[in-house]
Amino acid sequence: MPMTSDAPPTAVAALDIGGTKMAACIATASGPLLRVVQPTLTSGTPDTIARQGLRLIDECCQQLQIDPAVLKSVGVSSCGPFEVRDGATGIIPPNLCGGLTNRDDLPNDWTFLPLESVLRERFSSVRSVRIANDCVAALHGERAFGIAPANAIYVTWSTGIGFGLCVDGHILHGKAGNAGHAGHMLLSETSQALCGCGNRGDLEGMVGGRNFGKHLGKSLELIFSDAQRGDVSALDAVHDAARWFGRALYNLTTILDTEAIFIGGSVWRHNETLLAPLVQREIGDRFPALTRGVTVQSTTLGELVTDMGAFALVMPAGWITDWRAHRPWETLRSVPLT
Ligand SMILES: [Zn+2]
Structure with a gap:
């Protein structure tokens, strides 16, 4: 006779905090069960972001009729950069913190958002909470569930631009978890394009989704749709953006001796057909000794790459083989919340 148990199955949560949207997802050994998504809040007290994350986890649990108390761990992929204050990690994302520069479109004066302290207060010490930069987490996801080799770059081209870097099988974290913030590397001496971090150029x-097009007085969506129709000035803007983006990837490839580059993020995802050959050219046309054979492709996990990365941070290692075999994330249901 088979043994039965009334104990609830082990469940883990993934929280993905982006500059535009936030998602929470719950998984058991069989795979991710449900994902709820909501626009990231930008007003209120500085703990608004962390508390929105808790509410989304609760909402996901409620829809699944899972008691949040049974969650064994919470993996968080979050936009950064991070700063540790009073022993707990918080975030200072230029695209959410209106107390930094370039604040015209942000209705707050935030300069630091507590994250780890709020999550740990709710999820007591017996359960693990692990936070990683979203692109670092994404690369963990690509390594666990995709095809990223030991020397790989993940880059998101979204509201902001960020990177995850893997060298010799080691995903780089850095002194504060901020390795890969190469979206803030200075490239142009002449551009006046202002980043939320305070840099110009x-x-x-210059090309992050929040900033791209400001100098033309057009939205990003309009520029890309005009470019698709052959509008010369829009095409020039897209070519310029692809050139800067591709050069950044070339530079990182030369530094790290990279084998494969995986690209995600909404700007890339919606405009891949136009951007991919332009970006590829910036890398493939340069110093063959360093770039020969380097592959450039979209993330194999699509829009879920950061969610899967957050799971990869905390899920039991024994689940990975089964998930790789059955790819349960491909049928994951996403529920948008207003
Ligand atoms: Zn910057």
Whole structure:
């Protein structure tokens, strides 16, 4: 006779905090069960972001009729950069903190958002809470569930631009978890494009989704749709953006001796057909000794790459083989919340 148990199955949560949207997802050994998504809040007290994350986890649990008390761990992929204050990690994302520079479109004066302290207060010490930069987490996801080799870059081209870097099988974290914030590397001496970090002429200031097009007085969506129709000035803007983005990837490839580059993020996802050959050219046309054979492709996990990365941070290692075999995330249901 088979043994039965009334104990609830082990469940883990993934929380993905982005500059535009936030998602929470719950998984058991069989795979992710449900994902709820909501626009990231930008007003209120500085703990608004962390508390929104808790509410989304609760909402996901409620829809699944799972008691949040049974969650064994919470993996968080979050936009950064991070700063540790009073022993707990918080975030200072330029695209959410209106107390930094370039604040015209942000209705707050935030300069630091507590995260770990709020999550740990709710999820007591017996359960693990692990936070990683979203692109670092994404690379953990690509390594666990995709095809990223030991020397790989993950890059998101979204509201902001960020990177995850893997060298010799080691995903880089850095002194505060901020390795890969190359969206803030200075590229242009002449551009006046202002990034939320205060730089003028850094990669994110020039081509990040929040900033791209400001100098033309057009939205990003309009520029890309005009470019698709052959509008010359829009095409020039897209070519410029792809050139800066591709050069950044070339530079990182030369530094890290990279084998494969995986790209995600909404700007890339919606405009891949136009951008991919332009970006590929910036890398493949340069110094063959360093770039020969380097592959550039979209993330194999699509829009879920950061969610899967958050799971990869905390899920039991024994689940990974089964998930890789059955790819349960491909049928995951996403529920948008207003
Ligand atoms: Zn910047």
